[in-house]
Amino acid sequence: MVIKKPNEIKSSEITDEKTYLNRRNFIRAGLLAGTTLATAGVYRFINPPPPKETVTAEIENIVKTSNYRTEEKLNSFQEITNYNNFYEFSTSKTAVAGKAENFVTRPWTVEVGGLVQKPKTFGIEDLLKFEQEERIYRFRCVEAWSMVIPWVGFPLKKILDAVEPLGSAKYVAFETLYHSEQMQSSFSAGIDFPYVEGLRLDEALHPLTILATGLYGKQMPNQNGAPIRLIVPWKYGFKSIKSIVKISLTDQEPQTTWNIAAPREYGFYSNVNPAVRHPRWSQANEQRIGEYTRRETLMFNGYADEVAKLYEGMDLKKSF
Amino acid sequence: MNDVKFNKLLIFINSLVPLLFLAWDALFGKLGVNPIEFFLRTTGVLTLIFLLVTLSVTPLRKYFGWNSLIKFRRMLGLYAFFYGFLHLITYSVFDKSFSVSAIASDVWQRPFVAVGMIAFFLLIPLAVTSTNEMIKRLGGKNWARLHKLTYVAAILGVIHFWMIVKSDVFYPLLFGLVLAGLLGYRIYAANEKSAKILTTRITRSDTKKI
Numbered sequence: 025m026v027i028k029k030p031n032e033i034k035s036s037e038i039t040d041e042k043t044y045l046n047r048r049n050f051i052r053a054g055l056l057a058g059t060t061l062a063t064a065g066v067y068r069f070i071n072p073p074p075p076k077e078t079v080t081a082e083i084e085n086i087v088k089t090s091n092y093r094t095e096e097k098l099n100s101f102q103e104i105t106n107y108n109n110f111y112e113f114s115t116s117k118t119a120v121a122g123k124a125e126n127f128v129t130r131p132w133t134v135e136v137g138g139l140v141q142k143p144k145t146f147g148i149e150d151l152l153k154f155e156q157e158e159r160i161y162r163f164r165c166v167e168a169w170s171m172v173i174p175w176v177g178f179p180l181k182k183i184l185d186a187v188e189p190l191g192s193a194k195y196v197a198f199e200t201l202y203h204s205e206q207m208q209s210s211f212s213a214g215i216d217f218p219y220v221e222g223l224r225l226d227e228a229l230h231p232l233t234i235l236a237t238g239l240y241g242k243q244m245p246n247q248n249g250a251p252i253r254l255i256v257p258w259k260y261g262f263k264s265i266k267s268i269v270k271i272s273l274t275d276q277e278p279q280t281t282w283n284i285a286a287p288r289e290y291g292f293y294s295n296v297n298p299a300v301r302h303p304r305w306s307q308a309n310e311q312r313i314g315e316y317t318r319r320e321t322l323m324f325n326g327y328a329d330e331v332a333k334l335y336e337g338m339d340l341k342k343s344f
Numbered sequence: 345m346n347d348v349k350f351n352k353l354l355i356f357i358n359s360l361v362p363l364l365f366l367a368w369d370a371l372f373g374k375l376g377v378n379p380i381e382f383f384l385r386t387t388g389v390l391t392l393i394f395l396l397v398t399l400s401v402t403p404l405r406k407y408f409g410w411n412s413l414i415k416f417r418r419m420l421g422l423y424a425f426f427y428g429f430l431h432l433i434t435y436s437v438f439d440k441s442f443s444v445s446a447i448a449s450d451v452w453q454r455p456f457v458a459v460g461m462i463a464f465f466l467l468i469p470l471a472v473t474s475t476n477e478m479i480k481r482l483g484g485k486n487w488a489r490l491h492k493l494t495y496v497a498a499i500l501g502v503i504h505f506w507m508i509v510k511s512d513v514f515y516p517l518l519f520g521l522v523l524a525g526l527l528g529y530r531i532y533a534a535n536e537k538s539a540k541i542l543t544t545r546i547t548r549s550d551t552k553k554i
Binding site for chain 2 (some may be wrong): 167316
């Protein structure tokens with residue numbers, strides 16, 4: 025066996041130092057560029073894509089004479105449609121718009137029943153025939169952010185009057201559609217579906233309480249609770265249940281989703297109340313979307329003049 | 345430039361990438377609908393990521409024998425501190441308008457803020473004693489003992505994340521599991537080591553008897 029000695033390598037075969045260094049620099053430059061690009065790619069993948077542009081049909085003949093219009097600066101359509109809590113689609117507020125893009129909302133019916141004289145199932149077309157008003161409301165989320173939103177809709181009272189509640193009816197229970205194929209939330213969302221909410225009957229009949237069918241003069245975008253949702257502006261946002269399929273009048277206080285998930289944190293009433301802090305955080309102030317400093321949270325979200333009388337004699341620290 | 349220096353540069357630049365993106369997106373108003381929340385969340389998650397990466401150096405060295413990783417641990421740890429600092433500053437300036445009394449009452453009212461705050465303050469002595477000079481002055485053993493605080497900071501960091509989440513605990517759980525793995529490996533390795541010492545002793549005493 026012949027073992028080649030190292031010195032038998034021809035000198036012409038040895039890479040000269042300059043080439044060797046060049047190649048090394050080349051590899052290093054490649055490594056630097058490659059890993060940086062990969063890191064950048066991971067960052068962009070994890071962080072949400074740019075905002076979605078959502079296009080929906082115009083709602084015609086909107087009445088804009090309602091008294092319930094705050095003069096505060098409106099949040100933009102883009103802000104309102106790209107920052108949503110809709111756990112059926114995603115637990116990430118910025119991901120909901122994309123996940124709800126193909127949500128099918130036609131045909132759609134809302135079944136209204138329970139303790140009523142005339143139970144009735146409304147098609148979405150029927151509901152859009154009610155006189156549609158614009159209501160500009162503050163919207164305060166329990167997560168301490170807020171927006172000002174020009175909703176379109178009609179008082180919930182109209183639909184309740186149409187079914188004629190019985191004298192025994194004391195509460196109104198609401199239910200969101202749950203369609204697991206269209207709504208592929210995280211397995212770890214941590215709340216039960218279908219989403220359910222409830223109001224006391226007098227809260228439901230209050231003129232501020234509306235069923236909203238749209239915003240900014242257009243039909244409701246999917247991510248905001250298409251095709252019809254509740255808006256109760258003096259309560260934390262999670263009370264304003266989205267994509268409603270069922271409304272029933274009851275004599276018992278209805279179960280509500282977040283109360284089931286964490287009873288110490290979310291009460292049945294959940295009125296906006298800066299004096300009652302959430303067990304984990306203060307509710308004294310809020311981040312208005314579009315602003316860079318926080319503002320004070322107002323009692324009943326600034327609607328105390330209209331709704332405080334509903335809670336006379338109640339200890340709102342206990343009935344939070 | 346030798347390989348160690350080059351690899352340091354590589355890690356330094358890659359670790360800076362998220363900050364560059366944050367700065368770029370902030371400059372062009374591309375941080376989304378709630379920029380403050382986004383900045384806060386991202387810097388918080390980066391702090392946890394760097395803490396976990398720092399804590400994975402020892403297990404990787406022991407398990408795969410990649411001893412040279414130790415050369416990069418200080419930089420990774422300092423990046424954890426740096427992103428943690430940005431996280432705290434964002435919170436103090438934008439959430440609390442830099443008001444000491446507002447921050448103090450927040451720490452009092454919101455346990456998760458207190459937990460996060462403690463975690464950050466634990467990192468300060470570690471960052472301060474990260475220089476060669478300080479290691480020498482403290483002595484290797486003391487220094488190592490002090491830097492075990494990283495474990496506490498990481499545990500508190502994960503708890504802090506868990507507490508802020510409303511109901512979807514997927515990400516805190518993920519960080520928690522990784523951390524449990526990294527700390528669990530240390531306990532396992534320590535037991536192995538003491539078991540070995542024990543076995544050696546037993547074998548020796550047995551030999552003596554014979």
